[in-house]
Amino acid sequence: MAAMIFKVPPQQREHLLRALAAVKAIDEGAIARPLAAMPARIPEAIHLARLAALRSLGNRGGPSA
Numbered sequence: 359m360a361a362m363i364f365k366v367p368p369q370q371r372e373h374l375l376r377a378l379a380a381v382k383a384i385d386e387g388a389i390a391r392p393l394a395a396m397p398a399r400i401p402e403a404i405h406l407a408r409l410a411a412l413r414s415l416g417n418r419g420g421p422s423a
Contacts, residue, residue: 380411 366374384407390400 376415377412380415381408384408384411 389403393399
């Protein structure tokens with residue numbers, strides 16, 4: 359599959375890159391280990407951790423709404 363290229367303003371690009379880095383920095387293994395006995399809960403726990411990482415960014419330097 360070919361990569362799709364989008365033109366975005368530099369400020370928005372930086373905001374998106376910070377958001378991507380925050381989501382990728384989540385240690386899924388560390389989240390999953392304590393839930394090994396309840397594997398059905400792992401995806402939700404990872405999802406919530408990713409949301410928390412995004413919320414921790416706030417709107418610092420992000421595009422205006």
